[in-house]
Amino acid sequence: MQRRLATVFLLLGATLLLSACGFQLRGTGDIAVSDQWRSMYLVSSNPNSEFSREVKTRFAANGVEWQEDKANANFQLVLGPERFSQRNLSLNAEARAAEFELTMRSTFSVRDNSGKETMSDTTGSVVKQMENDPSNVVGKAEEIRILKSEMRGELAQQILRRIAFFAASQEG
Secondary structure, eight states: OHHHHHHHHHHHHHHHHHHHTTOOOTTOSOOOOOGGGGEEEEEESOTTSHHHHHHHHHHHHTTOEEOSSGGGOSEEEEEOOOEEEEEEEEEOTTSSEEEEEEEEEEEEEEEETTSOEEEEEEEEEEEEEEEOOTTOHHHHHHHHHHHHHHHHHHHHHHHHHHHHHHHHHHHO
């Protein structure tokens, strides 16, 4: 009984210490976007792409309202297409790729409602490494598809963080 009570107090103490030091799980904190920057219009060559939808979703989750008409928006996010590349990092004994490096990039900029550039062209990128099993081609293709989806989300989050930081630096 005393051992169980000691374990409960230990767990409770550890939880209190973690919460007191400001620890929070990655991705659970909201990114503060200033009020003026909460009204945006998306300018994209492909507004229905998975990447554009991911950007809209991430921004909306942090309080940004996407306007249907750019005249109603305070800012325009000019989003370039996602560019995905894959290269071999290492080879195995049979001279086949043992490890890949996957890279996803996109360039973006922000204009104010008059069309004047507020934030110049900036490139965001996400890099991941992946082990390769040459005997499992179907599994590799599926793993790449899943990683691309994760990378798309991370890239959208990176764009949001950069814009939020830029907006905060302009206010101060």
